[in-house]
Amino acid sequence: MSAPIRSLYCLPLLALALAACQRDVPAPAQPAAGQTPPPVEAVQPLEETPAELKDVVEMDPKFIVGISYPPEANRYPGLAAELHRYAQGAREELMEAVGGAELQPGTMYDLSLNFSTLVDTPDMLAIAADGSSYTGGAHDNPLIERFVWLVREQKLLTAETLVPGEGDWKVISGYVREQLHAALSQRIDADELEPDERSRLIRSAGKMIDEGSGPDVANYQQFEPIPGAGGKLSGLRFVFPPYQVGPYSDGVQTVDVPAAILLPHVAPAYRDLFVQA
Structure with a gap:
């Protein structure tokens, strides 16, 4: 620099x-x-x-x-x-x-x-x-x-204690990946690229998303509580630093996961932190 x-x-x-x-x-x-x-x-x-x-x-x-x-x-x-x-x-x-x-x-x-x-x-x-x-x-x-x-x-509060089951992360991961892929498509569409270039970027960036948001608790260490009604949480915002789910130029990316999706997978001791559906 x-x-x-x-x-x-x-x-x-x-x-x-x-x-x-x-x-x-x-x-x-x-x-x-x-x-x-x-x-x-x-x-x-x-x-x-x-x-x-x-x-x-x-x-x-x-x-x-x-x-x-x-x-x-x-x-x-x-x-x-x-x-x-x-x-x-x-x-x-x-x-x-x-x-x-x-x-x-x-x-x-x-x-x-x-x-x-x-x-x-x-x-x-x-x-x-x-x-x-x-x-x-x-x-x-x-x-x-x-x-x-x-x-x-x-x-x-750590990701491991909040969602202790390995299988539970598959559901959360699936939702997060869907949101990240949708955001990727919107960004690429906004650039109005040629079809070949668009396809190349979708493949390369999509691979980073799949690898960085897989159902491994290590991928979900950074999260923020989202305030909801009555002092409870309406969900969590997972934070992904540059390079985890996209190139450096994409910067920090986040995905909000609502309580309705999280609650069935949250450890019983922490379910009262969230708004109950």
């Missing part, structure tokens, strides 16, 4: 850094001419076990990091630890790349990660992690993760 493009990409993070400075959070001093920059690991390292999640801004001649957290996550230490663990893992990957690479002039490695609240009820707090990390190459690496915290149980 060219230096001008990288510079444009870093502008939002620089704005975040300036905002942090206005909150009296000092930015690390830049080395004077002729001085050796400080070791990467010495620049504002994240705490191992923070008592409270706080936004993170790090700037260095080689990289820039911006991480933001929602204040709601601090209500539940277990959830806060999960969010921090994910952010720390993304940061460590960036640091490994920075420490082992010879950067081209004008190239800036960066990490931008935003945690946002999706659902906040007495029963659950759902957090989305969205961002990207640039460690070299043609484009950024997307960062996509979803966290659904069960308040009463004080634990994360």
